[in-house]
Amino acid sequence: MKDKFLLRMENVSKDFYGNTVLKNVNLNVKPGEIVGLVGENGAGKSTLMKIIFGSSEIYETGGYNGKIIFAGEEVNFRSSFDALQAGIGMVHQEFVLIPGYSATENILLNTEPTRPNILAEVFDERVNTLDWPEMKKRAKEAIGLLEVDLDPDMLVKEMPVGHRQFTEIAREINRESTKLLIMDEPTAVLTESEADVVLKVIKKIASMGIAVIFISHRLKEILTVCDYIVVLRDGEIQKELRPAETNEREIAEYMVGKDLGEKSGVNREKREFNETILKIENLWVDMPGEQVNGISLEVKKGEILGIGGLTGQGKLGIANGIMGLYPAEGRVIFKGEELPLNNTREILNRGLAFVSEDRRGIGLLLDQPLNWNIAFTAMQVKGEYLKNYLGGLIKWRDDEAISQLAREYIERLNIKCFSERQYARELSGGNQQKVCLAKAFALNPEVLFVSEPTRGIDIGAKKLVLDTLRLYNREYGTTIIITSSELEELRTISDRIAIINEGKIAGILPPTADRVEFGLLMLGKMETGEGVLNE
Amino acid sequence: MKNQDSLKTVNPVKQFFINYAVPILFIIMIVFAAPMSGLSPVFLINEVMTRLTRNSFLILSLLIPVLAGMGMNFGIVMGAMAGQIGLILITDWQIVGVPGILLAMLISTPIAIVFGYFTGIVLNKARGREMVTGMMLGYFMNGIYQLLVLYGMGKIIPIRDKSILLSRGYGIRNAISLDGIRQSLDNVIKLDIMGIQIPLVTLAVIALNCLFIIWFRKTKLGQDMRTVGQDMEVARMAGIDVEKTRIISIIISTVLAAYGMIIYLQNIGTINTYNSHEQIGFFAVAALLVGGASVSRASILNVFIGVVLFHTVFIVSPRAGKELIGSAQLGEYFRVFITYGVIAFSLALYAWRNRIEAENERKKAMMLRRASLQNEAEEGGNL
Amino acid sequence: MNERLKGIIENIGLPRLLIASFLLLLFIIAPFVGVRVDTSINDVIARFAMNGILVLSLFPMIKSGCGLNFGLQLGVIAGLLGAVISLEMKVTGFAGFVLAIIISIVFAIIFGYLYGLLLNKVKGEEMVVATYVGFSAVSFMSIMWLLLPFKNPDMIWAYGGEGLRTTISTEGYWHHILNDFLSFQIGSHITIPTGALLFFALLCLIVWAFFRTKAGTAMEAVGSNPDYARSCGIDVDRVRIQSVIFSTIIAALGILVYQQSFGFIQLYNAPLMMAFPAIAAILLGGASVTKVKMWNVLLGALLFQGILTMTPSVINNLIKSDMSETIRIIISNGMIVYALTRRMKVRS
Amino acid sequence: MKKKLIIRTSLIVLLIILGIILFVIGKQHKVLLDNRDLTIDGVTYTAEAAYEIWVDGEKVGRTALNPGRRNVAYVVGPSHEIELREVKNGKPTGDSIVKKFRLSVKQSEVIINIPALAAGSDSFLYEAD
Incomplete structure (x- = not known):
């Protein structure tokens, strides 16, 4: 009984210390399918990807709820290596490449074929020598599959940005086990013409039977390349859409959510500004x-x-x-x-x-007291809160004035602390933010x-x-x-x-x-x- | 526009002079000082040949940590200590000749492995400041070494040969003579070509070490070390055990340094029990840097160029100093100054250049991005 | 309970605790092995006054985030120049010492400025570069001591030799000028070097006061968080140079006080390793690569000098062998290694 | 995994054996050559003749060893050969005795008694005090 889905996620939820970021996500991906994933910041895209890619961050924060079935087996990855072993690859937004290495070396990073060696019997497999002809062959194969113009001997640091992205993709393809490829905004740093090539590559990968989860903010790309589109908002799947049956406006609507009519919090005050x-x-x-x-x-x-x-x-x-x-x-x-x-x-x-x-x-001097944090800029920039001696030769810090300023802002902004001498590190995030504001206001x-x-x-x-x-x-x-x-x-x-x-x-x-x-x-x-x- | 300067590729000639500032400086010094010293070419070549066989192996031991991105391994003094412990023991046991040298190497190996492992662990904790930590660790371990050799030997570790013990009955003397193995490796086969002595076997051992390094670079482990050296995070994401890889590189370096020290001392013929190893780190690092290596890039060629240039200046400078100013002491101080100065200058130059290069990279990337965006906008406008 | 104990140990730091108890133990067993406690205390106080300023000199640079000043020797060289030039001018007594101080400060400002410029160029690698800058400066000055045209017969080799002597006596110039100022005795074996202690206290006060001025506040902010300082419009590089100059000046004064107490000006290789004991002392006092407080300086100088004084006398008497040098090497360098391996905030 | 363990253990054993071999073949022994009277087991050998002494093919000392004198040779390794050539009035007589002897690693300093050796006794070699 073969599962027709490569990846099935059933009611996957995740919270970080009580803060729910994903709620009952159900996602099914078939082999060779390209799934577009869109959502605002904080919609839960990256958390979802981390769960699939087995990021250790997820495991260390208590794992997730729900079930993930990959290639017919229930999985629960503890680290990205587990995910890699199982056949899930990831292309990151920022390049995870060695700039001083050639495309070949990067594509085969830590998967280099080696020639056996007697010494390996004594020490470790790692003393086997690299099989360069084989490495080049495999790199060429991976590049060939992508049908892109990429020189396997070129150093990554000398490549145009687009080629670096191809190198990353080729590395994931090279792993024979790769069945699912997660692409996190692979086109974000590319120009449009470069992005077009990447899109072609994605289609090519899918045609090889590898499923792709594609994240992008460029709706046009999502609409051209994906088989279907999943819109996430506030940790929930809002809608699954087919590109042929939708348009950019509809996607945007699901992504940001419709206005609920009353527009309660919105600033409706119309003010006129001329200068x-x-x-x-x-x-x-x-x-x-x-x-x-x-x-x-x-x-x-x-x-x-x-x-x-x-x-x-x-x-x-x-x-x-x-x-x-x-x-x-x-x-x-x-x-x-x-x-x-x-x-x-x-x-x-x-x-x-x-x-x-x-x-x-x-924003803050975490290891210094609040009064410093608040008065520092004003003191340095405007020369306030100082006592001058010897005709200004000695500018002595006026700790009393500084504390008074701090107390004033603590009261005005309602900063919760024991005293103005408390260290900034010890405050809660909200109160730290108020200290930052006070620092700016003091100017x-x-x-x-x-x-x-x-x-x-x-x-x-x-x-x-x-x-x-x-x-x-x-x-x-x-x-x-x-x-x-x-x-x-x-x-x-x-x-x-x-x-x-x-x-x-x-x-x-x-x-x-x-x-x-x-x-x-x-x-x-x-x-x-x-x-x-x-x- | 001012930023366009940074887009131009740096003049290759200028680049060359910046990269090889130290070796060029040394060549200039030699060109001036060598004739002034009044030393005959044969004498000079013989001396350089001696230094080459004496020092190369030690300096080669610095290469692998550079590969792993750990900079100059000032911790090789610990390898040197291991080598000396081996030599002290064989001297006590009266094992002589080539078997003695080999036995000293064999004994020093496990000691060097332990030292190297320890160093590796410490350096993993001091990531980002490996060099200064390695150096301080060398000083620290010198204390442990003294504890062992000055107080332990003759008390806890039995020493039968009273002639190498201090008169108080325990602790090794400040200087012990290595009569049994003095130059016995060098003398196995010694060629004499036009008055120049060539110790073939020692050279062969050095060549073997070079081959080892060349081979090692081609192994998976060597490649992993290179990866770790280039970018630890990427290496980790690719599944390489970064910490272990770094420790291995230090272990290899320490073991090679132990052998290097033995080769060095068999040539000299005496151990300064409490001083010989101290300066080994400085001299080796200085020589390698003079050879045109940097903290992140060092090759076998750098080693040999470095030994030749550095030691030629060393041989020539006291004599030149005496001819010039009439003070031999001056040349002595000059040597020390050169050693430290070269290290300070090279390390500073390297750190400085890195910052400038990063800034240039940034500017270049920005210009490229701008240009491509503007191109696209123009094309879009044309459509 | 166990947790609390752990917390306390964590707070004080295990090595500090070990060494403090070791020192205490030495004092306890001292009388039993025939070492007089009062002479020991006298020695500790004398050495504390003698070395404390060198330890203090590390303070500004740690505060500004430049790390441990492994290039302390530059300040020492400035002090040596001040001392020998003052001697060359044959100004004796208090005036001579003041002259030495003034000349030293001038050199320290020049050296500190150049050194600071360099350290800004090598951010992230300050410590290793500083070490070798210090070493090469000392060896360069060795050449200079030979070549500079000093004439005072008290300083140059009596016959045959060239240049300055390796040790020059301050006798007849300003030997013990500070130590003997207002000094008094407690009992028969304890002499308090009041002047030197006062001078040390004065410098501590100046450093303390400086960090209460606008410039000092900026320096502390640069050390706490350079990005914060930059966003407040502070020229981080300039402040760092100021701190380096400041450190270098204090080190120069430190070596002058050392010399007047020790009785000799030591040239050539003597200053080579001077940075390490001072660094070990401040670390022993509780400072780290990035954080320091005034009490770290005082406690550190006291503990470190205590160990240096007590180990030779007590240990030697105890086990009849001179292990003090070895113990000093292990403690001081071990302390530095320990501090270097402590994890610290990663900063760009 | 197990295979690797076996290989590693045997390698270590091999290295230890190598160490022992090096110890044996590199061990230096001090051999004192006594041309003096000696009494062993009631038999007394008296030194009468002078000899040129060759150890492992190398001549010890520049001149012959006269009765009552002692010389020193350093030898390396376990097995050695000693040759005595009798000298009379500064001229070799042509008489020569060749003897093989073995030294254990414990014997750092041994004495060879020439008269005993010349007389054909097997107990010519004994450890120095």
Whole structure:
């Protein structure tokens, strides 16, 4: 009795420490089938893939519920090696290749054929010598199967990006046991022409009887290549669609969910802004994984501008680039004057401030007390909270003033802590975020960049953080540019929302616009996006 | 546009001079100092030949950890200690000649394996700063070695030959003479070509080591080490046992260093019990770096170029110093300065170059991305 | 209970605990093997005052995230230059010592600046590069001691030799200038080197105060989290150079205090290994590659010098053999290896 | 797996055997050559003649060993050959005695009594104190 499905997932659920990320997922994949998987950030795609690929992270966090049957047998992988053994391959978004190796060496990494050797009897199989002719032969075979133009002797570091991706795919194909290939956004870093070749390769692989699970944010790709499409949202499968019977709009609808009519939290206040405070012209930012490719944008004085988009599309790069944390090029005009890019000190001096998305990495001095964390930037940039002696020769830290400032913000932002002397490390995520905000507020900025202010904090704290931002905006007229992966959050607070796709602005919508419109922009449907705006 | 400079490939001539700054510097020094020293070519060649046979094996022992991405293995001093323990024991047992040398090697092997295993474990814990840790571990193990040789031998480990013991009755003397095995490997077959002495067997042993390294690089284990050296994470994802692979590379290095030390000392003929091994690490590393190797790339050719250049300067500099300034002591200090200076300079240059290269890579990738995006946009516009 | 004990051990650190108990044990058995406790205490205090500043000199660089200063010898060389130049000028007494300090500081600033520039270029490999920079600087200066045209007959070889002597007595210049300042006796065998201790305390105070200024705060932030500091507009590289200069100056002062107490200026290879004992001491005091507090300096200097003083006298009397040097090697280098293998936050 | 274990064990055993062999063939012995009177088991051998002594084909000392004198030879390994050539008035008489002897690894320092050897006694070799 042979199972006609290669992979069957029955009611698979997964939670991380009580936080449910996958709910009763049922997924069936036949050999040679290409399944497209789409979903917003946090919809559970990556967790689902990790479960299938047996990532040890899943096992170490308590495993999953439900059943997975692969090739007719129930499996429960403890590590990726188990999955590899069983015949599941994975092509990662970021290349897992050795740059100094040739394509051949990478394709056969740790699966090299060897020639037996007497010494192996004494020591280990590993002292067998490599069988280079055989290696080359196998690499050529794998490349041949893909029907791509890839030089097996070329070093990966000298290859164009597309060829690196082929190398990864060829490595997975080379494993004779591979029956299922998971491709996690294999086209994300490729240009369109390169992506087209990858799509062809995927079809070719499927025609060889290997099933493919294909994740992409480019709906066009999903629609061209997949046999059917699975849409995930909030950890659940929303819908399975056939490409022939659907369109991009429908997919986007299932992905982001329909507006439920009442639009309770959405910011409906219509405010008028005339003065431009920040003009961004052709901004390029080289932030790994969040590259910005020539964005132009005008920010009005006093508004809250939301910046949204899927992870890796570049939305985070804008604030980081302007604030000089990652190399940037282009022009940024602030109040009629051009900002010196890549000079954080000067930009802070001019009255811009930034709350980083990397709270623990960049935002805080975890091993220092709260009062330091809050006052540090103001002290260094503006020379506040210092006592000057000997005509300013000695700038003594005014610990009392610093503590007072900290206490003030602890009260205003309701930061829960024992005292202002507590270490930042010991606070909860939400309170840490408030400390970051306090740090920025202490600079009295005219323009405040806030990135992912609610990431990783609980719902109550989320609301508090957003309310604080809104209040600050209304009270001081501070222009706020808030970047977030959570669309709903942006819609509750922003006056306008810009959606970034592939490092460019896909469109700017009012918060009251339909969710589906946002979804389409996120998926790169720029033209329809503009069209909707004009309707 | 300023960024376009970085797109241009670096001038290959300039690249060559940057990569081989140290060897070029040494060649220049030799060109100036050799005639000044007034040493005859035959004498000089003989001396260089002696150093070549004496040091090459030791320096070769550094190659495999470089392959595994662990940098210069300053921990070879522990191999040297193992070799010395072997030599002390055979001296006590009065085993002489080539059998003595072989027996010393045989005894030092398990000791070196244990030392190497220990070093490997420690270095795995100190990932990212293997070199400084290896060096400090060498100093630390020197204490253990002293405990063993200065206090243990003659007390816990029986030593019958009173002539190698300190007068107090235990502990090995500061210097013991290796009369029984002095140059016995070198003298098995010695050619004399126009006054130049060529110890064939020692050279053959060195050649054997080279063959071993060449062969080893071609094995699966060698390939795995290369992989680990290039990118530990990728290696781990591919299923290679990174930790074990690194430990093996250090074990091999330590064992080879033990043999290297024995070859070195049989040529010299005496052991400075508490000093001989101390400086072995520095001198070997310095010579390898002079040969044009770097922390991440070292070949057999680098070893031989390094020995020749480094030791020629060593031989020539005291004499040249004396001729130039009239002080032989100066040349002595100059040697030490050269050794340390070369290591400092090479390591700094390497770290610095890595940073610049990473930055250039980044700029280049950005430019390429920009260019391809703009091309696509133009093509899209044309359609 | 067991958990709590484990926690305490974890907190203090096993090696520290072992060595502290070892030292205590040495003091307990000292009288039984005929070693006077009061002379031992006297020695420990003298050596503490003598070496403490060198240990303190590591403080700024650890604080700024530059790691353990394996290139401490650069500061020592600056101090040596100050000392020999001051002697060459034949300025004696307190004035001579002050002159040595001033000259040393000038050299230390120059050396520290260049050294800092280099360390910024080799981020991530600071320690190994620093070690060899220190070594090569010492050997370079060996050449210089031979060649520099010093004339004072108290310093150059009496006959036949070239250049400066390997050890130069400070007698007649500023020998014990600090040690004897306000010094007093307790009992018959304990002399308190008040001046040296005060000087050490003063430097500790200056370092402590510096880290309460704007610049010091920035330095600490750079050490805690360079990315944070950068996002606050701080020039991380500049702050690191400042910390290196600061460390180098303190090391220079440290060797001057050492010399006035020891009575000799030791040239040539003497400073070669000077970084390791100081590093071992601060680690013994509880510092790590990335974290340090003032009490680590004081405790470390005291413990380390305690071990150095007590092991030769007690152990030698106990087992009738001189194992002190070996024990010193094992403890100090073992401590450094231990610290290097501690896992630390991975930083870019 | 088991096969590998066997191969490894036998290799180690082989290496140990090699070590022992090296020990035996590389062992250096100090051989004292005594041309002196000796009394063994009540029999006294008196030194009368001078000899040129050859050990393993190499001449020991530059001149002949006169009665009452002692010389030293170093030999390596277990089995050796000693040859005595009688010398009278500085000229070889042509008389020669060849004798093989074996040394165990324990015998670091032995004495060969020349008169006993010349007289054909088997107990010419004994360990030095």
